[in-house]
Amino acid sequence: MSAESAYVHGYSAREAERLGDQAGSLAHLLHNDTHYPAGSRVLECGCGTGAQTVFLASGSPEAHFTSVDLSAESLEQAGTRLAAAGCRNVTLRQADVFDLPFDDASFDHVFVCFVLEHLADPPGALASLRRVLRPAGSITAIEGDHGSWYCHPQTAEATRAVQCLMEIQARLGGDSLIGRRLYPLLAAAGFREVRVSPRMVYVDSSRPRQVESFSKNTFIAMVEGVRHQALSLGLVDAATWDKGIADMYRATEADGTFCYCFFKGTGLR
């Protein structure tokens, strides 16, 4: 949603592929319990290239989605992706979460996924989303938490590489530890009946599809994506970085394990 997200979630071909992989492997874990009634008006804020939108829209085929993003380029890719998936219940629109071009109370439900982590002002974004939500309407927010990552075998260099990603996101005004903060953020924004549940990804070699789709193509790929920034900013030296990445791949071998946790929160206006 934010301009900053372009720097962390870039738009290269590999990046687009990564976001696609991420959605594919995580869709059930994140979205299996989200279904909107027929006829309901749902705002998806910060849809990016539509990686989550296809699952949302497919899971609630009788609801109507308005999916907005700040980036025209991302919206164009989202349009292509939705067309390929045969989703006809989504309207794409360019908009800023902090200045939404919608009347008060114009949506029955609001959905926001992997967006708050990039914002310098999550409470401001939640206030904006609450404004366009009708009374008794629901909000659903999903975020990761990079501090929830660990693996076996774990090394100091692998930990350092992940810390670099967290520091870069912090310098861009974001908070990659936001998953654990979802409950207090939603409660402080005035939503009621707030419920947050962890959605943990655990991967070992008995789950070879997840080794590829999550450990390698989602998480390690995301960390690898900030190599240039980490080195340019002097957060780490090249030898430490390269060993850290190699060590993360080591944890994807037959005797390795890999853990990460997403958080999903819901509340009512």
Place this chain on the structure above:
Amino acid sequence: MSAESAYVHGYSAREAERLGDQAGSLAHLLHNDTHYPAGSRVLECGCGTGAQTVFLASGSPEAHFTSVDLSAESLEQAGTRLAAAGCRNVTLRQADVFDLPFDDASFDHVFVCFVLEHLADPPGALASLRRVLRPAGSITAIEGDHGSWYCHPQTAEATRAVQCLMEIQARLGGDSLIGRRLYPLLAAAGFREVRVSPRMVYVDSSRPRQVESFSKNTFIAMVEGVRHQALSLGLVDAATWDKGIADMYRATEADGTFCYCFFKGTGLR
């Protein structure tokens, strides 16, 4: 099970209460999918004071449990606890996991919970357990992973206090990061069809019973229990320690959150 465990899981009145609380709040999460058939012979190795035994035995009332521990004092407390709970399907016996007084293949199932973390030689223990298990019999192993802990708000001092607990356990020959290693340990021990699942505890103030039973009375109480050792060993200074503990309690307030992950593994001989 091991002599060392006496140092980390002591036997004070508060400690006994803590283990009781732990079992009460975690029982469903850890044991809800463990049920043994009528007539089956189950070895529980390292039963301690019987905190898990009461749930195991109650959950499979027609199975017969042999629960062993190295400590006669713990076994006496386990006997009292089992009698109070009305469990009549458990035989208690003093034994060492590395020198089990049972014939080969004398059990249909083996259960081990919060034991491997304290041992210097988990592979040796698993080999010993495998010996007394009949072909096609199952093993169930449950362990925590202190490196999986995090909270909000998180501070460097709170992290340091938990690291002290991990270092003390390591000096005693244990591994408090063993949860993430269960899969490779069980696979390397020769068990087949190994499956490991994470059992994550997530606590916020919408779950007040868990704030008390898990965050305060289980996890923080366990960390607090090593204060004297941490200071004596010079792992941390008193001011840092005390702030770390205070910061952990801070995370149990209305806008705080608390996370920890157990791992449960099963396999067949």
